[in-house]
Amino acid sequence: MPKILLVDDAAFMRMRCAKLLTENGYEVAEAENGAEAVAKYGELKPDLVLMDITMPVMDGIQAVREIKGGDPAAKVVMVSALGQQTMVMEAIKAGAKDFVVKPFQPDKILDTVKRHAG
Amino acid sequence: MALEFDASPEDLKVFLDEADEQLQLLEEDIVKMERDGEDDELVQEIFRAAHTLKGSSATLGHKRMAELTHVMENVLDRIRKHRLELSTPLVDTLFACLDALRALKEEIVTGQESAVDLASLVHRLTDAGAGAGSVQAPAQAEADAGLPGVDWQVGSKLAEAREHGLHTYLVTAAVDMNSAMPSVRAFQILMNLSQGAEVLASRPTLEEVEEEKVTSPMVILVAAAVTSDAVRQLVVDVPDVLGITVKPYEAEEEAQPAQSASENGGPKQNGDAAAARGRGGRTVRVDVEVLDNLMNLVGELVIDRTRLTQISATSDTDDRDSEVSQELGRTSGHIARVTSELQEEIMRARMLPVDNLFKKFPRMMRDLSQKAGKECDFIMRGEETELDRSVIEEISDPLMHLLRNSVDHGIEPQEDRVKAGKPARGQVILEASHEENSIVITVRDDGRGIDPEKIRAKAVEKGFLAEDAARRLSDREVIELIFAPGFSTADRVTDISGRGVGMDVVHRNIEKLNGHIEIESALGQGTEFRVKLPLTLAIIRALLVTLKGTVMAIPLTSVTETRRIRGSEIQRIKTREVIVVRGHVVPLLRLEEAFGLEEERQAESEQHSGLSAQVVSRGEEVTVVIVNLGQKQMAIAVDALLGEMEVVIKSLGKLIGDVPGISGAAILGDGSVAIILDVPGLVQTAQREGRFAEPARAG
Structure with a gap:
């Protein structure tokens, strides 16, 4: 069962997303900021990280850098609000594979996760 | 891969000679054009030379040569019509083409395909043609290049990529402009491509994408070591892309030129070749080896001539009235004259303008x-x-x-x-x-x-x-x-x-x-x-001298003067002998020491025929030959001077090899061998021994 690490500072978002993914057969772990995501990534070695961009403590872009720094094969998909193109591009430069936009549409999220995590 | 061309060896020779001429002309004219600007007549001449080359190579069936000259011709034509300005990169490209053409031309001689990367040159040329120097309307450039609006400053990168053996592909990707953040999709496409390929140019450019100025379809020129399918795989996963095509980027022009060249170049070329043969009517090309052999043979003749003159001179004294003797004298005189002329002519045949x-x-x-x-x-x-x-x-x-x-x-x-x-x-x-x-x-x-x-x-x-x-x-x-x-x-x-x-x-x-x-x-x-x-290396004028029974030749170019000095004039600085010549201290070299000649051989010198010493050093008197090397002078002590003579230089051969102080041997009129002194070598040896480091002035 593919393991997904959900990173978002908004508990609501994490909950909705976790529900969607578990219903579709994924194992889900959660982190509420970049720093926690980096730590959990090391522990859990998830198949995919869904990463918010704007977060306290450590933002998503920096988290991508650190995760990719520790594991170049890490797969990270950014979850971004509309209008954050520049940041998404920066995240992609940092090693993120793809992005999905909020407010999220369930089928798009599932598509993306399926494409990257199987 | 072996190459064959449909032409007789004679035709090939004409082709090669002409190609050499045209290439040289092109090179000179392009240098001139860059220096003096695009003089109409000059450009015309350049264009014509390229055109002639194109026609000839197409007729010969040398496709790659025809192809390259065709594209060159196109570029030159545009310069000629003031549709393209000459720039330094363009000149560099043209020179690179000339180098390539020389290599291609050599293929005819070697029969082996050369490593010329035609495609990259063709692209450099087409790029140059559509590049910054172009004064062509942009719309026209687009149609030509088949790559609308792409920044065409990629010529050198394209060529470089091809030099590294990379394929070049044109990728088009239609991004769904109605999707969320199409600019990020465009960005992803460029980023993904750059992970497995090199993006040479794109429209929109990366900068434009980052500024969210995106147009669809994207057009991207990439270089990659992999197949087009593999390139496609790099981007096929990017979402919100409606369609992707990856085509090898081989401009259509590349395939055409050989054809069109042979079509319209064919009949025309026949005329050119005929003209070339017509021009060549008064000259015959001779292999250098033939000339070298002739030179050697004449060298032998020169030796015999000298010998004959000597025989004739000796027989005169015996029987000066005999008809045979007179006849011999006349004939040998004639032969001497003819030989001299022959020698001169062959020397001339070997001469080339610098x-x-x-x-x-x-x-x-x-x-x-x-x-x-x-x-x-x-x-x-x-x-x-x-x-x-x-x-x-x-x-x-x-x-x-x-x-x-x-x-x-x-x-x-x-x-x-x-x-x-x-x-x-x-x-x-x-x-x-x-x-x-x-x-x-x-x-x-x-x-x-x-x-x-x-x-x-x-x-x-x-x-x-x-x-x-x-x-x-x-x-x-x-x-x-x-x-x-x-x-x-x-x-x-x-x-x-x-x-x-x-x-x-x-x-x-x-x-x-x-x-x-x-x-x-x-x-x-x-x-x-x-x-x-x-003027030549084969024959030198030399001063013949004897020393301990050995005849030696000193090249006249090194001889400043000869002197007879008294033994008392020889001074010593430390253990070294020197003499003073016009206030300058000149080291005195004893060749017998340098070469370790034996005293016993002196006896033999008396038996030496024909050329035996007429002047023999007596008592205290020593004959010295002053030689010079640049500003340095050195005196060489000899037993006697025999006179000046033209000698044919023969190498000492591998068996004897390099002997310090000797540059070769010469065969004399009587068949004996003289050693040719290597004056520069002797002076340098003396210098190494510190003989010139003494104070430069006497007393």
């Missing part, structure tokens, strides 16, 4: 000054001066080095020149001229000149000379130190010239040719190198 050598220099000088970032005019004079082809071949490298040296070390950077009140553009002059029996080639620059003080300091620092010895040397003598092995005045090593091995090698090579090099330099005004060379 132009053959010089003409490769303008391009080299252009490239060099470009590289050194210096503005420099290059002027050649006396290109029609003729020189034996063997000498021409040998002198090429030394001259190239001298020229490089002028650009690199002579000519100052522009700001220094202006500061010194000199014209901003430097000048290097290469000139050939006749001087008696030799030819003089000078390389002159109006650069910074050589600072004798700097060299003095360097010589002391490097341990070449003691400080007081350095001070005693004249400026001229000091400057000549740059020819000393291992001596270099370059403050820094550049990639153009000077790694500290240059000048002494030049010096040695020129002296190997029985020539010598002199240097004149005025600080702040420039430097002149004067290379004096014999």
Whole structure:
């Protein structure tokens, strides 16, 4: 069962997303900021990280850098609000594979996760 | 891969000769065009030369040559029609094409395909044609290139990629502009492509994408080591992309030229070739080897002529009235005359105008000054001066080095020149001229000149000379130190010239040719190198001398004078013998010591036929031959002088090999062998032994 690490500072978002993914057969772990995501990534070695961009403590872009720094094969998909193109591009430069936009549409999220995590 | 061409060997020869001519013409004219601007007539001539080459190579069936010349012709045509401006990169490309054409031409000789990367050149040309220098309407350029709006400053990158064996592909990707953040999709496409390929150009560019200025479809030119499918795989996963195509980027023009060239070039070429043959009507091409053999045979004849003259002279005394004797005298006189003429004619046949050598220099000088970032005019004079082809071949490298040296070390950077009140553009002059029996080639620059003080300091620092010895040397003598092995005045090593091995090698090579090099330099005004060379290497005029029964030949080019001195005039400095010639102390060399000749052989000298000594050193008197090497003089003690003679140089052969002090052997009229002294070698040996390091003035 593919393991997904959900990173978002908004508990609501994490909950909705976790529900969607578990219903579709994924194992889900959660982190509420970049720093926690980096730590959990090391522990859990998830198949995919869904990463918010704007977060306290450590933002998503920096988290991508650190995760990719520790594991170049890490797969990270950014979850971004509309209008954050520049940041998404920066995240992609940092090693993120793809992005999905909020407010999220369930089928798009599932598509993306399926494409990257199987 | 072996190549075959549908032509007789004679046709091929005509083709090759003509191709050589056209390529040389192209090279000269392109240099001229870059220097003097696009003179209509000149461009026309360049265009014609390329056109002729195209036609001939197409007719011959040399597809790759035809293809390249066709594309060149297109570019030149646009220059001719003022639709394209000449730029430095374009000139570089044209030169690269000429180099490639030479290699392609060689394929005909070798029958092997060369490593010329035609595609990259074709692209450089087409890129240049559509590039920054183009004054063509943009819309037209787009249609030509099939790549709308792409920044076409990729010529060199494209060529480089192809040089590295990469494929080039044109990727088009239609991004769904209605999706969320299409600019990020575009960005992903570019990023993904750059992970497995090199993005050479794109529309929109990466910068535009980052500024969210995205248009669809995207057009991207990439270079990759992988197949088009693999390139496609890089981007196929990017969401919100409606369609992707990946096509090998081989511009359609590439396939066409060979065809069109052979179609319209064919009939025309027949005329050209006929014309070429017509022009060649009064000349016959002869293999160099044939000339060399002829030269050898004439050498033998010259020997026999001398012998015959001697026989005829001796028989005269026996029976001067006999008809046979008179007949012999007349015939031998006639043969002597005919042989001399024959010798002269063959020498002439071996002579080439130095132009053959010089003409490769303008391009080299252009490239060099470009590289050194210096503005420099290059002027050649006396290109029609003729020189034996063997000498021409040998002198090429030394001259190239001298020229490089002028650009690199002579000519100052522009700001220094202006500061010194000199014209901003430097000048290097290469000139050939006749001087008696030799030819003089000078390389002159109006650069910074050589600072004798700097060299003095360097010589002391490097341990070449003691400080007081350095001070005693004249400026001229000091400057000549740059020819000393291992001596270099370059403050820094550049990639153009000077790694500290240059000048002494030049010096040695020129002296190997029985020539010598002199240097004149005025600080702040420039430097002149004067290379004096014999007209031929095969025959020299020599002074024949005897020593302990051995006949030796001293090349006349090295002989300053002969003197008879009293034994009492020989002085000693430490253990070394010297004599004083016009106030100068000159080392005296005893060849018998140098060569270790045995005393017993003296007896044999009396039996020596024909040429036996007429003047024998008596009592205290010693005959010396003063030889010179540049500014250095040395006296060689001999037993007797036999006279001047033309001798044919024969190498000593591998069995004997290089003997210090001997450069070869000559066969004399009586069939005996004389040793030819290697004066430069002897002087250098003496120098190594420190015989010139003594004070330069007597008493």
